[in-house]
Amino acid sequence: MTGDTSRPADRVFRGGEVLTMAAGRGATTTAVATRGSEIIAVGNDRDVSTLIGPATEVLELRGRTLMPGLIDGHAHADREGLKGLLPSLSGCRTVAEVIERIRDIAQQTPHGRWIVTMPLGEPPEYRASPALFAEGRLPDRHDLDAATGDHPVLIRCAWGYWPGTLPTVSIANSAALRLAGIGRATTSPSPKLEIEQDAAGEPTGRFFEHAFQPLAEFTLFRRAPHFTADDRLRTLETSMRAYNAAGTTGVFEGHGVAGEVIDAWRRTRDAGRSTLRAHLLVSPAFTGATVSDVAQWVAGEAQRLRADPQGDDWVRLQGLYAEPAADPQEARLRALCSPQTGWAGFHYDAGLPPAQLRALLSAAAREGLRVCAIQTAMADVFLEVAREMPIAGLDWVIAHPATLDARQVAGMAEHGIHVTTLTNAYIWRSASAVLNRIGAERENEICPIRSLLDAGVNVSLASDNVPVSLWPCVWQATERVDRATGRVIAPAQKISREEALRCATVHGARLCGDEARRGTLEPGKLADMIVLPANPLTMPADAIAALVPDMTIVGGNDAAQHP
16 A cells, blocks of 8 residues: 555545556555655555645545546647747638737737737647638738738748648738748749749738648748747746646657757756656757768767756656658758747758668667657668667657558567557548558558557557647547548557556556656655546546546646646
């Protein structure tokens, strides 16, 4: 039942259903005691209540469920707070409403100052199309001019992975076009960025992006305001609280983060204001790098990437992100705006040609470094490296693969490669599209969580910030419903609710290398816990996705509460 019980507890939670998620323990436990940042006792009400002293805070659960806090395996958490810096256009269903919204913003903005807004559409996906508006068209420069002629206005396009469909659209008024030097003779810096023109050849103010990562803001609109390092620092606490409110107590940032994001996490920790634990990987910048350059970079960074001298329970830097150079020209264009990274928070020029990528992975393996990559193709690259040198024990990660076949699953199990699954994208939003692309005979390869778990692969759930909550992911992993068709896709890949909760807790802790410190409710572990209004193992299935905790506790302290 207990750890150190020589002194009273600071807090006792009792009278509920406690899901410890520890191996061999069921839901029959009813109480937990904490002291400082750690759990000191788990047991029944009678035994744990013996730790109540004069100063102990007693929280009566009254039948509610207490379980470990969730750990998001691919969060991009820092983005959430940044969204609050830009005025919202949410709720606008006519072009006239957009004009009025921007006119109101202009009245509160000093003359001549840029107005940069959030994308058109509704969060978290920001899907924008002519069908969104009663007029059957998108706003243009003339509409924005009607809102204000005294301010340059830019409606920023969505991060393409939010809607998951292309093109995305940015819209600028005439003042913004003038400042950017955009006229009828302006040519696009990329074939993936369309400058729309009217019948007379004049720019309409609409810019259509046929790439998931934006181009316009880093090229044509470089003069518009960008997120600064100070912006990232002052909004990170807001990001933390948003994830806490959904029951998330830790994140793994496998896509890697740029230096200013690392700095924001550390400075927030150093100020004693962290409420979300973060395991960070480095996002390298490799424009023009040779094989020799890559090898030298690994050698120079190996010591701090192997064991972060500034790391602790709140923030730890360990490992690096790697990817192939899919679109080198577009990546170079975005990287020219460095250190600004926009919504990404990572370097756009991390991608490498095949020889340099192989050199990076081989050097990382020799140095005993952790590596994370995204998408299915990188699983094969990892396995090729593993055939030449050992990577088992290095905890390499493949993030959000859409599909994995039996050979890849077996190889990942053999070499200890983790998987973080993006069920929002590859089950809920696009499973039927993926099925149409690969064919019915390969249906069980789509986000194959059942196969991965059965093979012994550590699988973690991930939100990708669309939305911040992991509860839709828990539901998606257990039900596997495709939004477009209502069909259950690859039903043989369903997992149980308990398995899904373990992916969001135990496996998340293992992904972070913290299984000895968190992921389960046991004496000696960190008191990262959530209080739920109902038991996710027994509540109606269709209620899981919308589940909101009554309370989130991180390190023994309240991080979020709901009335």
